Amino acid sequence: MKFIIKILKDFPAYLWSGWGSIASIFLFIALWDMGNQLYGDLVLPSPLETFNTLWMMLHDEEVLYEINITLYRAAMGFGLSLLLGSVLGLLAGFFATASMMSRPIVTILVGMPPIAWIVLAMIWFGMGDDTVIFTVVVASFPIIFVGALQGTRTLDGDLNEMAKSFNLPWHMKFVDIYFPHIFSYIFPSWVSGLGMAWKIVVMAELLATSDGIGASLAVARSQLDTPTALALVVIMIGSLMFIEYIILEPLKREVELWRS
């Protein structure tokens, strides 16, 4: 509770420090507008038109329904990755053999392009939720797995010895010695995993489903409806930035105050 209050208290200062980023966003929008004046509305609609379209779309039941579907798939996929990645990563980290054996598997998972997974998943699961969720899991699970694994592998033996010398009970050992260290590795991996999930979900939808933001993007493309396509992109980027800068980053700052 004290912790949440501290986050809220530091929040205005954090926002204030964001002026630079906001300025750079405006600069980007200005360049975008210049591009529009150079290449015309069909290739690159103006920011104003895009945001107008966006505004209308956000009041359209059907569009909201599509967004919901995508959110559901991303949440399922990311949730599964988070759970599996964290638990298996921790387990693998605690056993030297398991961590050695998991390395090549992780390399395969990380190295294989997501597009190949989508094709395989379409063959295995057909068109629909399962294919998308599977692809999301395959893409973001290894990131989280590696984070948890490294967090566990790098636990400090000296601190463990210190804990032993004070006869720390197991729950204190976990909360005070292991958890903060592991968390400092696993939390950033959750953040990257989430970003990955959000990107992959749209790509998988575009190729493998008839609903969701990705599918809407495919429809916009086939109708050459550039404003709608751009508005969809803005939704994706906007939501990612919101989650990253408004929710996760302030949290991370508080959690890692102790780091030099």
Next chain:
Amino acid sequence: MEKLEVKGLNHHFGFTEILRDINFTLEKGSVLSIVGPSGGGKTTLLHLCAHLLDVEEGEVKNSFESSSFAFQDARLLPWKNVIDNIALGLLADGVKKSEAIERSRTIALTFGLEESDFEKFPKDLSGGMRQRVSFARALVVKPSLLFLDEPFSALDIGLKKELQSVLIEMIAKKEISILFITHDLMEAIRLSDEILLLKADPGHIVKKFSYTLPQSERDDKYVYGESAKILQDAEIIDTFELELR
């Protein structure tokens, strides 16, 4: 009667023999120092006595009610502030949180830390301050046996004396027994009832010195005098490889 008894203790790391046939007894209320050159196996011996390392050959019998350890490096939790670090051992003993914090604050002040340091994380402390926090963490639990592994080495002279006088006060009241490790002979002479000389390769005990004058009555003159005496000793010269000119 509480005591620590070490009998026929040998230790190896891999194929390297580190300690050979160590024997000694530490009685309740007394201070036993082990001095020797760096790399001689002192830390290893202390870890064996505190059961932080598994005893392979020989015996370590510890009948003290409670013990705590101040490590050579401070070993603070980087994610906890000064007070929470000191309170760790108290909380492990099941002391109530508010009381643990209160006692930690009191001892922190005794050990020359300031109120403004209490909320700092270890990364923002100097080496000497970290050592003080580590020392406070070991003493706040009021152990009946204290293991000290060169806890004063990173401190400047003034503070070193201050912390030593805290110990001397506790020794005078018979509140504590100490197994003390150092490579500083004067420090050992100031604090100990008995000094064991540990010679390296492999670590074995070559000589024993006893001091009966109560610690609280040992002034600088006494310490310098005894140091000068002991530095004439052939075994000491040999162990520390002192060059005489």
